Amino acid sequence: MKSLNGKEMPHASFNKFTAHQFQKKLRLNNMEMLEQFKVDDLERKYRFWQRDPLAVLIDSPEKAFQKIDYIHYNPLQEKWKLVEEAENYHWSSAKFHETGEDNFGFLTPISNVF
16 A cells, blocks of 8 residues: 555555564464465465554544544543543553653654644
């Protein structure tokens, strides 16, 4: 998949890179498991990633904030009740968006994206 500038989309690059790494590791360490990913496909021999896994085009700040809010507030939902405040869920970027503190070392402010 290509972007408008003709370069590969970031998720496609990620999928391609990780698939090659999986294949390399499994070839060296577990051929039996590698065979579980074999596909009858003209474009590839193995498939590690689902095609178009619920892709959603995020083309505006409003859509981005809606998705970020959904992700941040999911651990608070009745079904999960993992924390009382979104910022307290360890695996969430909510704290970063509230305080700027990046415990993961790779988060980017949404203002840098749009």
